[in-house]
Amino acid sequence: MVRWILTICPVPIFHECQRCTACCRWPGQVRLAEAEIARLAQFRGQSEREFIEQATRLRPDRRGLALRDKPNGECIFLDGESCAVQPVKPQQCRDFPNLWNFPGFEQTCRAVPRLVSDEEYRRLVHAATGRDL
Numbered sequence: 001m002v003r004w005i006l007t008i009c010p011v012p013i014f015h016e017c018q019r020c021t022a023c024c025r026w027p028g029q030v031r032l033a034e035a036e037i038a039r040l041a042q043f044r045g046q047s048e049r050e051f052i053e054q055a056t057r058l059r060p061d062r063r064g065l066a067l068r069d070k071p072n073g074e075c076i077f078l079d080g081e082s083c084a085v086q087p088v089k090p091q092q093c094r095d096f097p098n099l100w101n102f103p104g105f106e107q108t109c110r111a112v113p114r115l116v117s118d119e120e121y122r123r124l125v126h127a128a129t130g131r132d133l
């Protein structure tokens, strides 16, 4: 008897950000690595100390710093419909939604899902996040 084996090849899905800024308004925290603090401070023309005092807060787990929120809950760097630190925005922002997300994120995030080849997926993820897969 011949047995046919169905092989399912998962096709990568790349989520193309539409810059809707919903992820800059959600409650939560944007964690900062030390190197990111230095880059952000330089971009803002501040010393690291000034930047830390003005734009960061201690994370609830007390293991590092996160960006401050505005009183309305938006990220401190959301400027209208733009990110005021776009060229040096934290890696956590760059990685969403392709390298991390959460169940149901599609209900709010307007990123457009695209079926792509493995090679295209790696290229697009690198362009969006700076990471090599």
Ligand code: SF4
Pocket (backbone or CB within 6 Å): 023, 024, 030, 067, 075, 076, 077, 078, 079, 082, 083, 084, 085, 086, 089, 090, 093
């Ligand atoms: S740093 Fe920029 S991209 Fe990240 S949450 Fe703040 S406004 Fe949004």
Ligand code: SF4
Pocket (backbone or CB within 6 Å): 016, 017, 018, 019, 020, 021, 022, 023, 024, 096, 097, 108, 109, 110, 111
């Ligand atoms: S990642 Fe999603 S929620 Fe964030 S700006 Fe892009 S489309 Fe909007």
